Amino acid sequence: MILFIKLFKESALFAWGSVVSNKLRTLLTLLGITIGIFAIISVFSVVDALERQIRTSISSLGDNVIYIQKWPWEFSQDFAWWKYMNRPSPRPSELDEIFRRTNILESAVFTASTNRTVEYFNRSIEQVNILSVSQDYDKVRSFEIDAGRFISLTESGSGRNVAVIGSKIASQLFENDNPIGNIIKIFGRNIEVIGVFAPEGDDTFGNNHDEMIVLPLNFVNSFIDVSSDRYGPVILAKGKENFSNDELTDELRGVMRSIRKIKPAAEDDFALNQTSLLSRQFDGLFAILKIAGWIIGGFSILVGGFGIANIMFVSVKERTTIIGIQKALGAKNFFILIQFLSEAVLLSLMGGSIGLLLVFGGTFIASQLFDMDLLIQMKNVLLGVNVSVIIGLVAGFIPAWSAAHLNPVDAIRANT
Amino acid sequence: MIEIRNLYKAFNNLPVLNNVSTIFQKGNTNLIIGQSGSGKTVFMKCLVGLHEPDEGGIYYDNLNFTKLSSRERSQVRKKIGMLFQGSALFDSLNVEENVIFPLEMFNKDMTKKEKLERAHFCLDRVNIHNANHLYPAEISGGMKKRVAIARAIANKPEYLFCDEPNSGLDPATAIVIDNLIREITKEFEITTVINTHDMNSVMEIGDHVVFLYKGELWWEGTSEQILTSGNKEVEEFVYASELMRKLKTN
Structure with missing residues (x-):
């Protein structure tokens, strides 16, 4: 050798x-x-x-979360877009029904988003992503709070004018001041800052909380129609442990069809999206x-x-x-x-x-x-x-x- | 013993060896001599199986080499040692490793220690001492030749073929190498066949000399007999040099 x-x-x-x-x-x-x-x-x-x-x-969107939306994420070549145009958007009332009728659902949340100018005294930021969320948002999406706290159940239910703001918003709007307890103005309304999200960094889909402000859905719903298409309403549903996404999808499909009273032979008028489709x-x-x-x-x-x-x-x-x-x-x-x-x-x-x-x-x-x-x-x-x-x-x-x-x-x- | 019977070899219908028959005895230094183009090299190559003769037989101790299968030939080849012109040592291997090379190739059942002992024995025998770890580039031409001889006898060959063993050596070193080959031949009872055109070698170690002329075995005898062969072509070859002519006159 x-x-x-x-x-x-x-x-x-x-x-x-x-x-x-x-x-x-x-x-x-x-x-x-x-x-x-x-x-x-x-x-x-x-x-x-x-x-x-x-x-x-993609994984930050939640591997085990089903997105109930009007539009599907996956399109085939013979995509009939005009059919989807006429579909109804998800409504907050449907979220309550979903909670009532499902067995393997751990939590679900209704979200709607829009862009608005945010003001704090003489400072303002334009086109900030405002996300309106129902209660349990913190159970469906993972995030950390850097200062203050997230929206409580009572605040969410009563639709209090409180906000949790992203770290970049906080630094731009408040610079060296402590944002907690201060009042900002969105939709022409005064809103109290109760928390600041921890920095998350860049994301391919821009899906981070750094440049976002989260408000209680019931607060926003009092002056805009969150079910309107222009606010991209979505119901995010997360299944219980030991249940697969397929099982949750099957159950959600049945529940949604019954809520919307879709006839057996008729096609779904909603899309059940999941991150695996993107993957x-x-x-x-x-x-x-x-x-x-x-x-x-x-x-x-x-x-x-x-x-x-x-x-x-x-x-x-x-x-x-x-x-x-x-x-x-x-x-x-x-x-x-x-x-x-x-x-x-x-x-x-x-x-x-x-x-x-x-x-x-x-x-x-x-x-x-x-x-x-x-x-x-x-x-x-x-x-x-x-x-x-x-x-x-x-x-x-x-x-x-x-x-x-x-x-x-x-x-x-x-x-x- | 190697016996050659009626060997015939032609290239493009031109005979290079024609009806050559002779016997190379064990323990003898057998020299093949002749002018350039006389067929010495082809003869030697036929003997070691590098050329296939067209007719005739080559018998290694009564075993017809030309009729053997390649597997059987490889068994005979194990008994053959070869000394190439110009030593042909491997430059990247040291002296000891050069000698071990054929042992590695042919003796899979020998232990490393046994191979090393054998290599040392062979090197001692050719009077190479304290140079085992030197590389060919670090030793003289005469030493290279001695290492090549040690490598040729490493496998305890029964037959030793030497091609121009003292080419490129000064006369004194050439005599040392010639004598070494002869001593080894006698000592280990080897059938040695040497291809040369050096008359010094002929006179020094030629137990049996075969003279080829235009592909035919023209004359054979001992080194003493060659001086008085009475054969015109042999004498032309033997007395080609001024020195030999002067010796003859004296």
Whole structure:
């Protein structure tokens, strides 16, 4: 084994010697592999970062929450949009019925949103997302409160003029002042700030509480119609533990159909959406992006593979004598084959490693410049290494095979 | 013993070896000599199985090598040691590892310790001491040749083939190498076949000399007999140099 390693070292040294003495030839040979690995791994890294970000955002919507809405999240090609246009929007009264008629529901909440200007003395912020929520919002959506508290049951039920504001709103509106207990003005009404959400950071769908103000639904409903389409009314329903989303969906479908008195043969006039639908749509997008990465990198790797095969044929030609001597001293074909395959893999790994280093450098620079969460995952590094090894094996096999099966007479001829 | 019977080999219908028959005895240094193009190299390659003769037989101790399957040939090859022109050591292996190489290839059942002991024995035998861990680039041409001999005898060969063993060596070192090959041949009872055109070697170690001329075995005898062969072509070869001509006149 040690001897084999020594002979492998000889192969490696020969390959290295070839690299040093024929810099341009080697550079051009390895360029294909380098570009290929760079293309594939960088695409995969970007897709992974994007996927991670999107999945985190989707999961923040709640994995086990069903969204009862007018519009579905998933559209087929023959999407009849005019049918959905005429559907009724969810109403707060339907939420009460849902509570009354379901068995596996843990909690549910009605929400409606709009954009309004928020004022505090002489400061104001325009187009702030105002979310009106019924009680139990804190049981359906996960969030943390940085200061103060969330809307109580009594405040929610009585429709008190209180608000929980996002961290960015708080810092813009109150700067260094404590927002708790202060009065802000929305819809021309005075509203007391009772809490501030903890900062959540950027979200792909803008679905964070940082730039949002949450008000009790009953308060808002007293001066605007929250069931109106323009406020995007939604009922969020969360099932009890040990019950799947499918079970909850089935029950909600039955309950909603009975609430709206839909005839058995008639279609639903509501959509039951869940985050898995979004995930599924993104799965397809990510798959396409990854295929694109393979195609772009694949062609480069193909060219690189031919380059390695070419350099290996040259290597075999240059070392014909040494092959002959090894054979004459008892080296089996397999021994010669492994030597040359190792050399091809080494060359390919060199190209792949340079590609990976470029990806490392590129992601570091991109992370610094664009404030992106770009990380090269170990699985992608291993993928790059594996692809390099496989290309080395495939490209080097025929030259190695021809070396292993050289006629000893031809092989030794140069020496005698 | 190696017996060659009516060996015939042609390339593109041009005979290179024609009806060559001879016997290489065990414990003898058998030299194949002749001018360039006389067929020495093809003859040697036929003997070790690198060329297939068109007709005739090569008998390794009564076993017809030309009729053997590749598996059976590999069994015979295990008994063959080879000394290449120019030593042909592996540059990346040190002296000791170069000698172990054929043991690694052929003797899977030997332990590492046994291989090491054998390598040390062979190196001692060729008078290489304290150089086991040096690399070929660090030793002289004569030492390289001795290491190559140690490698050739590592597998305890019954047959030893040497191709131009003292090419590239100064006359004094060449004599040392010639004598070493002869000593080893006698000591280990090996059938040694040497391909050479060096008359010094012929005179020094030629127990049995075979002279090839245009692919035919033109003459054979001992190193003493070659000086008085009476054969025109042999004499032209033997007395080609001024030195040999002067020796003859004296």
